[in-house]
Amino acid sequence: MPVSLGELAVRFGCELRGDPDRCIERVASLANADERSLAFLANPRYRPQLAETHAAAVVLSGRDAAGCPASLLLCANPYATYARIATLLHPPPPLAPGVHATALIGAGARIDPSAEIGAYSSVAPGVSVGARAFVGPHCQLAAGVTLAEDVRLVARVTLGQGVQVGARSVLQPGVVIGADGFGFAPEKGTWLKVPQVGSVRLGADVEVGANTTIDRGAIEDTVIEEGVKLDNLIMIAHNVRIGAHTAIAACTGISGSTSIGRRCMIGGMVGFAGHLSIADDVVITAKSSVSHSIANAGVYSSTLPTEEAHAWRRLVARFKRSGLLEERLRRLERAAGIKGAPMEAPEEGHD
């Protein structure tokens, strides 16, 4: 499906510098593009590749235009414009509306005729599947699940009882939404399972990455608001709430009843304790441990960057004898006749 540069410029509001009749067939990286490809430049890291590219055209901002041999599509947000052009050139496969012969559809399920239900999927009684929704192969939709229009379950997605998925949301393979939350009451040295009677509600335009799990609420629902983007292998515990347009990188875990604000950006492998409240517009760097609520927007971290291992072990050893350092300081202060350390903080830790 080739498209001319002129059409792309008009359609996506770019300034074109080059031949409007030149046709584009696909997207490519600056380094590997050919004369039928469109590339883009958004990350300054790749600017050195600009002069050498063989792309037919490059999407970029005006300040990067100099010295590029290709045709240019100038715009304010090259990455977003690239995303739109790439979607045009590489559309998802078209739906084949209808129910596959091997799919099992329970009594009373309402499947919109424009939706597609894939091979070996099982849809329980009372499920509702909206217009143009895609349920890929090997999905399981338990009773009461609701998929809004244009939802896309790529393949092998499991949705527990009553899970609601908002319009245009995309769930990657292996996702489990609505498994039981981790609720157990201690009693005489053993654990008694607490029924998890809430469910999970996902807003519109949510993305859930491969093998991510979102547990059902203990009593009320776990809630993922509109526009939230979740990467792979993330764990969202029962009764968590994630505010709109927050993005979370892979392998992060959020403990029960914690509430994350809107427009937050959470790095990978971050851990959140339970029952916290995180403000809007908070950024957490990768691998941090969030053990307290955060009341104000800003960037927070407890990331410890790697060192050469022998040097690292010396640092850790020194850290672990830091009490001796303080003791030596105090002795010196006494010897120097300095009474009382300045600005002494109380000897106690967080949490």
Next chain:
Amino acid sequence: MPVSLGELAVRFGCELRGDPDRCIERVASLANADERSLAFLANPRYRPQLAETHAAAVVLSGRDAAGCPASLLLCANPYATYARIATLLHPPPPLAPGVHATALIGAGARIDPSAEIGAYSSVAPGVSVGARAFVGPHCQLAAGVTLAEDVRLVARVTLGQGVQVGARSVLQPGVVIGADGFGFAPEKGTWLKVPQVGSVRLGADVEVGANTTIDRGAIEDTVIEEGVKLDNLIMIAHNVRIGAHTAIAACTGISGSTSIGRRCMIGGMVGFAGHLSIADDVVITAKSSVSHSIANAGVYSSTLPTEEAHAWRRLVARFKRSGLLEERLRRLERAAGIKGAPMEAPEEGHD
């Protein structure tokens, strides 16, 4: 299935303060309960909601009884009592004994007539499924798998050859038990796969959370004792042993041949090195790194709580130049005529 407060009080040994004929239909949170709902109070965090609740009844302990407008069910362990009442009011869906028409049952598999095998499950030859066990849709049970009575595989659970699951255990969707352990012998710069010929044994009353994996043993079995509760996305490597009634939060990983004691509580995203021995009744805080054996009960931690990012980076920089601090201390000590630092610890780190 409404139940009267009087019946609940008798059945669960509570002291009732209120109308014994009042009927309860469901559980709810204190904040959102209505006149047909039962709530509970166990976590002091929610006590302020007590005075405002519209619940028909609240399960709580005697010391919290004052000032609650609802009927009261007084007991010593409100959370456990709530769990039992919630199970009564919200029972799991009843079994439909028998084998779904699309399930594949291998030769010689023994399926108790009271068990249910769901759609598109495949049960290999020689599998044994006990009374009232539930095998949900899309499960795979390899040869020699044994499920005791009342086991519940919610959906899409994979059990490798010879895996044994004890009575009443619950396995959430996406669980993989009995995949090959990560065993490779180094040889001339490459890795040679070591056959993993052990299996996995789960005791009674074990819970395994969504997408958790438990690998088969290299030679002998990986063992999860009775009453162990595992959250989502946990990794249990080959030949690990987890003692009875230990609970482990999400995203934790336990390396090969490590043995964890009984009644331990392990936080989320904790990492255990291999070949360790952890005592009974050990608590590990979230995100800690356990790289040595722990011989005594107690609480252990290496959690680093998050700070504002600029402040954090200054702390890390200071940490990394801590050798300079010691040097400056030594110089001061020499200048002050103090010979030899007190209580000097050897300059070496933990491994």
Next chain:
Amino acid sequence: MPVSLGELAVRFGCELRGDPDRCIERVASLANADERSLAFLANPRYRPQLAETHAAAVVLSGRDAAGCPASLLLCANPYATYARIATLLHPPPPLAPGVHATALIGAGARIDPSAEIGAYSSVAPGVSVGARAFVGPHCQLAAGVTLAEDVRLVARVTLGQGVQVGARSVLQPGVVIGADGFGFAPEKGTWLKVPQVGSVRLGADVEVGANTTIDRGAIEDTVIEEGVKLDNLIMIAHNVRIGAHTAIAACTGISGSTSIGRRCMIGGMVGFAGHLSIADDVVITAKSSVSHSIANAGVYSSTLPTEEAHAWRRLVARFKRSGLLEERLRRLERAAGIKGAPMEAPEEGHD
């Protein structure tokens, strides 16, 4: 399939000390072996068990031969030799070539007649399955997937469009390869999905552990070179490249476009930032945070070992007031007339 010690010695190039006609039926641990079992000794941790073993024979190196009551198979690399013998004694189940009656095969898929396609698997049009490949039950192979000869998808593996798997690679249950990378362009406070048009290429002899995910490339492919071994629950983001014969332990995450060298050994639960370049022969200890490129072979760490929790909290508190310590040092230096601290490093942190 019993094998004599004489045959084993010849076949695997060992020096035999013992009866060549003694027959072995299975492998076992030193502690639990019986007179039909073969054990091995490679880890010095288990040397004390040698004198007490009831094994028929033990595979070990010459330096460990003294004091063992069993027959001996002496060799230079006992673990590798054990792996080969164990593979002989415990071979994977034989293939049943052909397509299971319930498997769905798309138009134009080329399935080698010696391959086996398991129950309820779905194979899209245009897929190619090589000689003696095994596609276990409940797998999904999207359009254009290519499996080389002797590939083994154990069960319930999902391969997205165009994924290529090299010869003899083994993919454990729950693996997802080729899900969309986490690519979103920020625009006016929301996120715009960036089509992920690359795919994933796995070389020969790769192992991928249970529930691990490898995302498709944004434009070009994500690449896992030959001989790479990945444990369970690992996240490989789009456009990562992992060099040949690198081994990565469970729960590790690698962010987008990071390139890892050859023959690296990465511990469990390590996090890598994006766009990094890691040299060949790098070792990273478990739970480290790699936030910068590493140019030289060596061992790197930011692991913080666990302490008793009260002691740990005091250490963290002291760490957080380390600025006060420096202030006190400066005051002492001023009082002692020492001008300027020696070797002062600039007050800034690593990113």
